[in-house]
Amino acid sequence: MKFTEQHEWLKPEGDEIVVGITEHAANELGDIVFIELPEEGKTVSKDDEIVVIESVKAASDIMAPVDGEITEVNEAIVDEPGKVNEDPMGDGWFFKIKPSDPSQMDDLMDEAAYQQFIS
Amino acid sequence: MSDLGRTPLYDLHVELGAKMVPFAGYEMPVQYKLGVMKEHLHTREKAGLFDVSHMGQVILRHEGGYGPVAQAMEGLVPVSLLPLGEKRQRYGFFTNDEGGILDDLMMTNRGDHMLVVVNAACKEADIAHMKAGLPGVEVAEQRDRALLSLQGPAAEEVLEPVAPGCDIMKFMDTGIFTSDFGELWVSRSGYTGEDGYEISVHATHAEALARQLLAHEAVEPIGLGARDSLRLEGGLCLYGHDIDETTSPVEGNLAWAIQKVRRSGGDRAGGFPGAERILNELDEGTPRLRVGLAPEGRAPMREGVQLFANEEGGEAIGHVTSGAFGPTVGAPVSMGYVPAELSRPGARLFGEVRGKRLPVRVAELPFTPANFKR
Numbered sequence: 457m458k459f460t461e462q463h464e465w466l467k468p469e470g471d472e473i474v475v476g477i478t479e480h481a482a483n484e485l486g487d488i489v490f491i492e493l494p495e496e497g498k499t500v501s502k503d504d505e506i507v508v509i510e511s512v513k514a515a516s517d518i519m520a521p522v523d524g525e526i527t528e529v530n531e532a533i534v535d536e537p538g539k540v541n542e543d544p545m546g547d548g549w550f551f552k553i554k555p556s557d558p559s560q561m562d563d564l565m566d567e568a569a570y571q572q573f574i575s
Numbered sequence: 576m577s578d579l580g581r582t583p584l585y586d587l588h589v590e591l592g593a594k595m596v597p598f599a600g601y602e603m604p605v606q607y608k609l610g611v612m613k614e615h616l617h618t619r620e621k622a623g624l625f626d627v628s629h630m631g632q633v634i635l636r637h638e639g640g641y642g643p644v645a646q647a648m649e650g651l652v653p654v655s656l657l658p659l660g661e662k663r664q665r666y667g668f669f670t671n672d673e674g675g676i677l678d679d680l681m682m683t684n685r686g687d688h689m690l691v692v693v694n695a696a697c698k699e700a701d702i703a704h705m706k707a708g709l710p711g712v713e714v715a716e717q718r719d720r721a722l723l724s725l726q727g728p729a730a731e732e733v734l735e736p737v738a739p740g741c742d743i744m745k746f747m748d749t750g751i752f753t754s755d756f757g758e759l760w761v762s763r764s765g766y767t768g769e770d771g772y773e774i775s776v777h778a779t780h781a782e783a784l785a786r787q788l789l790a791h792e793a794v795e796p797i798g799l800g801a802r803d804s805l806r807l808e809g810g811l812c813l814y815g816h817d818i819d820e821t822t823s824p825v826e827g828n829l830a831w832a833i834q835k836v837r838r839s840g841g842d843r844a845g846g847f848p849g850a851e852r853i854l855n856e857l858d859e860g861t862p863r864l865r866v867g868l869a870p871e872g873r874a875p876m877r878e879g880v881q882l883f884a885n886e887e888g889g890e891a892i893g894h895v896t897s898g899a900f901g902p903t904v905g906a907p908v909s910m911g912y913v914p915a916e917l918s919r920p921g922a923r924l925f926g927e928v929r930g931k932r933l934p935v936r937v938a939e940l941p942f943t944p945a946n947f948k949r
Contacts (some may be wrong), residue, residue, distance in 0.1 A: 490875060513611075538612075
């Protein structure tokens with residue numbers, strides 16, 4: 457699993473990558489009340505703002521971690537945003553992306569580096 | 576946060592795992608371990624304990640007793656205070672010469688004097704305003720007292736053992752109780768839309784009292800985050816956001832707090848700052864009004880969101896002054912100012928969120944029915 461400085465986690469699954477936000481991010485945001493996800497099939501570039509999250513505190517954006525095509529989004533978290541607080545690393549995933557250049561993953565942090573980053 | 580004040584409950588907040596934030600010059604708990612959403616729901620279901628010690632408690636005394644204090648205060652607020660019954664509390668606001676609102680406050684007839692409670696952010700200015708505007712009245716801030724707010728349907732059963740007799744109080748009644756925690760100044764009021772009490776206690780007993788109340792299984796500590804969503808669902812104004820120096824009480828939909836006797840034709844009509852504008856607006860109406868706003872989608876419309884009459888084109892016709900997700904409503908809720916002709920509940924407007932105009936309807940206030948003990 458890889459991590460970004462925007463507190464996303466990326467888990468490779470076949471030729472796709474599942475993306476969500478880390479437990480640390482979910483705790484910092486507080487109760488999440490609104491999520492807007494990108495459309496399936498959309499082509500995105502790294503650092504595009506593709507997800508909007510609103511918590512009880514504020515709104516924040518989630519950026520595309522790599523270039524690629526959005527293959528699936530987790531509609532369940534749109535209906536029940538609280539799922540992200542309950543299980544950010546599992547049922548609270550955001551979207552799946554098919555990277556156009558998988559080597560972009562190499563620049564991201566591994567778990568040890570991420571733990572260091574948030575400590 | 577070295578310049579910030581701390582309330583007598585600071586250590587307890589930290590011990591309870593509160594996340595502390597700067598608010599109105601104080602380090603205050605924004606949430607505890609439950610988090611904003613659960614704290615909000617818990618307050619509506621059982622009872623929540625809030626530290627509101629940052630607010631200003633001020634005693635107003637005159638050698639002539641309550642009457643002269645009330646008479647003088649009627650010169651600063653457009654509220655009827657002279658006939659206020661002993662031990663009764665009333666809501667009101669200081670107005671400025673332009674008819675705007677300097678602060679909102681609670682006033683109590685305490686027999687031979689008046690007790691007022693003002694907002695933390697405004698208290699220095701309010702005290703200066705009262706000292707200048709109330710000749711012959713001694714203005715004494717009670718800096719050695721903390722203020723706790725116990726809110727929710729279980730509040731009565733929680734407080735009764737501590738202040739026996741508080742159960743027979745009705746909404747806006749007040750009383751002084753002798754207790755294990757010294758003299759308690761209790762009012763049956765609050766700012767959540769729920770039944771509950773505000774309890775003034777000497778600072779030396781504040782933590783012990785808070786621990787006693789928290790020991791009851793129905794009570795959880797509640798932070799400012801949930802206090803904000805509770806008062807918003809309750810349709811209650813937050814000073815500096817929903818009302819301020821530029822909004823009149825009539826625009827702010829607070830005309831209900833101005834009794835007939837202070838209006839045109841009343842025995843004590845006018846005689847407060849900005850009376851000309853305010854009395855005129857009471858008679859003639861205003862071009863804009865504060866209303867409830869219910870976004871049709873799930874996206875919260877927060878403070879500053881611009882409102883439009885149409886989905887495309889045109890100038891903004893109003894704006895949101897408070898907005899959040901309403902945990903009890905289960906949907907986003909907002910308040911804001913709109914033109915009077917668009918203020919009817921059900922009117923469909925558009926709020927611009929992240930560049931998109933999203934539908935929002937004018938809604939009845941409060942969003943959640945008030946649960947006061949009348």
